[in-house]
Amino acid sequence: MIFKRSMVSELANSAGGVFTVLFTIVMAVGMVRILSLAAGGRIDNTAVLQMVLYNALTNLPPLLSLSLFIAVLMTLMRWWQDNEMVVWFCSGGQSLLAWIGPVLRFSVPLILSIGVLSVVISPWARSQSEVTRTQFAQRDEVNRLSPGRFIESMGGRRVFFIESAGSNANEVGRIFLAERTSKGESTVTADSGSIEINAEGDRYIVLHNGRRYETDVGSPATRLVEFDEYGMRLDIKIDAPLEARKTSAQPMTVLFAGMTNEQQGEIFWRFSWPVSALMLALFAIPLSASSPRAGRSLNLIVAALVFILYLNGISVMQTWIEQGRFNYVSGLIILHGFVFLLCVLFFVRRVWMMRWLPVWANVWYWRHRLSAREGK
Numbered sequence: 164m165i166f167k168r169s170m171v172s173e174l175a176n177s178a179g180g181v182f183t184v185l186f187t188i189v190m191a192v193g194m195v196r197i198l199s200l201a202a203g204g205r206i207d208n209t210a211v212l213q214m215v216l217y218n219a220l221t222n223l224p225p226l227l228s229l230s231l232f233i234a235v236l237m238t239l240m241r242w243w244q245d246n247e248m249v250v251w252f253c254s255g256g257q258s259l260l261a262w263i264g265p266v267l268r269f270s271v272p273l274i275l276s277i278g279v280l281s282v283v284i285s286p287w288a289r290s291q292s293e294v295t296r297t298q299f300a301q302r303d304e305v306n307r308l309s310p311g312r313f314i315e316s317m318g319g320r321r322v323f324f325i326e327s328a329g330s331n332a333n334e335v336g337r338i339f340l341a342e343r344t345s346k347g348e349s350t351v352t353a354d355s356g357s358i359e360i361n362a363e364g365d366r367y368i369v370l371h372n373g374r375r376y377e378t379d380v381g382s383p384a385t386r387l388v389e390f391d392e393y394g395m396r397l398d399i400k401i402d403a404p405l406e407a408r409k410t411s412a413q414p415m416t417v418l419f420a421g422m423t424n425e426q427q428g429e430i431f432w433r434f435s436w437p438v439s440a441l442m443l444a445l446f447a448i449p450l451s452a453s454s455p456r457a458g459r460s461l462n463l464i465v466a467a468l469v470f471i472l473y474l475n476g477i478s479v480m481q482t483w484i485e486q487g488r489f490n491y492v493s494g495l496i497i498l499h500g501f502v503f504l505l506c507v508l509f510f511v512r513r514v515w516m517m518r519w520l521p522v523w524a525n526v527w528y529w530r531h532r533l534s535a536r537e538g539k
Contacts, residue, residue: 170238170242170262174238174266178233181229181230181234181237182226182230185226186226189219189222189226190215190218190219193215193218193219193222194215197214197215207295213291214292214295216288217288220280220285220287221288221289221292223277223280223284223285224280224285224437225436227276227277228439228443229470231270231273231444232443232444232446232447232466232470235447235448236447236462239452240451243451243452259452259510260510260514262448263448266444266447266448267444270444274440274441277440278436278437281433281434281437282434283414283415285433286411286412286413286414287414289411289412290413292412293409320343321341321342321343322340322342323338324338324339325337325338326338335356335357336355336356337354338351338352338355338356338370340352340353340370345380346379347380347382348378349377349378350375351373351374351375351376351393352373352374353370353371353372353373353393354372355370356369359394367396368394369395370390370392370395371391371392372390372391373389373390374387374388374390375387375389410426410428411429413426415430415433418430424484424485424486424487425485427490427491428481428491430491431480431481431494435480435481435498435499438495439477442502442503446469446502446505446506449509449513452513473502477498480498481494
């Protein structure tokens with residue numbers, strides 16, 4: 164009982180430290196990416212912290228699964244290296260299988276949390292992130308303009324640049340505009356501009372005191388037009404419903420109602436994280452077994468390969484499900500069932516077998532027998 168309590172406490176400390184490091188790295192990378200999107204005008208500057216929060220909620224399931232795996236692995240490896248496992252094995256004939264109970268006692272609450280995050284919270288965070296981007300994309304072009312940066316519109320066919328803001332809210336100063344059409348290209352510069360609405364409610368941007376340079380396709384001639392006022396109609400965008408359209412952002416009710424290949428792949432992806440967290444926590448028990456005289460490098464290399472191959476297996480199986488080769492139920496059974504059988508094999512190897520192959524199947528054994536016969 165003392166060993167179990169000590170192990171649960173050490174697992175909690177290790178998992179907390181590992182998760183803090185991984186979460187900090189992911190948050191820093193996500194922060195840089197979101198700030199680059201804000202600097203490029205793809206999201207609103209006021210929504211940066213909100214997008215960072217959504218990004219953190221999206222990445223929590225894989226981070227918690229990896230943190231649980233590393234915590235169990237490193238804790239048990241330390242017990243092996245410090246000879247604490249010898250005391251455990253000598254106290255009442257305990258074996259490596261006895262560690263399954265304490266590991267599950269610590270892992271089950273985390274696995275349930277991973278399941279809730281993967282099935283409910285992460286899709287909601289993705290949908291909110293997509294809605295935030297859609298809201299910003301559907302705003303009027305002039306509302307998106309801000310001094311000191313280039314803003315693309317009309318799919319990149321029109322580019323605005325504002326040098327300074329005007330004295331009023333609907334005015335701008337020193338504006339540059341470049342537009343490309345099927346007939347040619349045009350460039351407009353003006354000292355100032357303002358937003359006006361006509362009687363029908365259409366919005367125009369009216370430029371004052373400027374020049375327009377026009378170039379036709381297939382002709383080197385350039386036409387110069389000077390103007391006192393130049394009005395340009397802004398895009399009229401249809402109000403699209405602000406809802407998540409990506410499969411990864413849809414709730415489970417929508418996925419189960421549709422059951423297309425892509426939706427089944429997403430169902431498999433969400434259910435795989437809590438199952439993989441359980442498999443990795445159990446797998447870490449036999450992977451941690453080592454001799455105190457031997458180093459831990461081999462165990463760490465094998466553990467890293469197991470996690471990388473497992474993660475790639477989830478991605479590959481999701482792709483196969485989206486291609487229609489399997490449904491999500493068979494995908495869950497095949498992939499995670501194979502990992503479970505492999506975990507059982509590692510337990511059998513560590514508990515009952517002294518080697519992977521019997522003695523008679525070893526090449527060195529037969530070489531020794533032959534040399535002994537020749538010596539006679």
